[in-house]
Amino acid sequence: MEGGLPQLPRTVPESDVPQLFREPYIRAGYRPTGHRWRYYFLSLFQKHNEVVNVWTHLLAALAVLLRVRAFAEAEGVAWAAPHALPLLLFVLSSVAYLTCSLLAHLLQSRSELAHYTCYFADYVGVGVYQYGSALAHFFYSADQAWYERFWLFFLPAAAFCGWLSCAGCCYAKYRYRRPYPVMRKLCQVVPAGLAFVLDISPVAHRVALCHLAGCQEQAAWYHTLQILFFLVSAYFFSCPVPEKYFPGSCDIVGHGHQIFHAFLSICTLSQLEAILLDYQGRRELFLQRHGPLSVYAACLSFFFLAACSAATAALLRHKVKARLMKRDS
Numbered sequence: 001m002e003g004g005l006p007q008l009p010r011t012v013p014e015s016d017v018p019q020l021f022r023e024p025y026i027r028a029g030y031r032p033t034g035h036r037w038r039y040y041f042l043s044l045f046q047k048h049n050e051v052v053n054v055w056t057h058l059l060a061a062l063a064v065l066l067r068v069r070a071f072a073e074a075e076g077v078a079w080a081a082p083h084a085l086p087l088l089l090f091v092l093s094s095v096a097y098l099t100c101s102l103l104a105h106l107l108q109s110r111s112e113l114a115h116y117t118c119y120f121a122d123y124v125g126v127g128v129y130q131y132g133s134a135l136a137h138f139f140y141s142a143d144q145a146w147y148e149r150f151w152l153f154f155l156p157a158a159a160f161c162g163w164l165s166c167a168g169c170c171y172a173k174y175r176y177r178r179p180y181p182v183m184r185k186l187c188q189v190v191p192a193g194l195a196f197v198l199d200i201s202p203v204a205h206r207v208a209l210c211h212l213a214g215c216q217e218q219a220a221w222y223h224t225l226q227i228l229f230f231l232v233s234a235y236f237f238s239c240p241v242p243e244k245y246f247p248g249s250c251d252i253v254g255h256g257h258q259i260f261h262a263f264l265s266i267c268t269l270s271q272l273e274a275i276l277l278d279y280q281g282r283r284e285l286f287l288q289r290h291g292p293l294s295v296y297a298a299c300l301s302f303f304f305l306a307a308c309s310a311a312t313a314a315l316l317r318h319k320v321k322a323r324l325m326k327r328d329s
Helices: 037-045 051-075 085-107 112-141 144-150 154-175 182-212 218-238 256-281 283-289 292-328
Strands: none
Touching: 037 051, 037 085, 051 085, 051 256, 085 112, 085 256, 085 292, 112 154, 112 182, 112 256, 112 292, 144 182, 154 182, 154 292, 182 218, 218 256, 256 283
């Protein structure tokens, strides 16, 4: 026992793990495969090359829950009321994507099937979060000019793009093997980019008009930070820097995916603050635009999107399992 925890297996260099688990320019800090689930859960407290990825999103999920709890207590939020439902779904989607992500990075090293399963679940979380964001932006953050032009097709298009983002990431993971070709990154980035451009459009329109007029809205500044932090995170997701220039020096702390996680966490917290301010200060506008039935219908579509994404991930997991069984037979 060490520090109250059982002795955990040591991390290993990249040469000691299968190709599937290796990351470009990351030379060491890998957890060995084939151990019990207990080891991978306990590796939350071990030094390895995924631990920062886990903790950034774990802390962000806790921050979201604590901030929303404090807000709900201060404002007396009635979560079953139509006005609060899009906020509730945004919070659920944020916690879902953060939780799926941290579990994927925590548990994926157990086996090849676990690796695929964990990341497919991660991609479901991403699609759900994208649509949860779209709901919050649509109901709380859109200005009137944008709303009058795009209200009819925005949510259906956002739901489709959320599913497409999940499906594109799952397919890229299923289809391409390491070392990954550029096409894999395109299958991930292009659908996710389309979803982001669509989902952020009500916010971007409002922010642009606000800044042109000498913006005094606190929420608009948080929305601006949300956009900037997301763009920075997208850069580090797409490019393996700085580890590309310092192979082996960023194994435990400092590689690009960790920076991506950190900026995406800050993006989500900035987004949450903006949406809480919009929820608080734009209630009359919400009531003018939306009746209870339209809100309920939109919220039901959230669960339909989640079910479609989960079904897509389950289908591709079944294909992966069959492929692995055929290979090993």
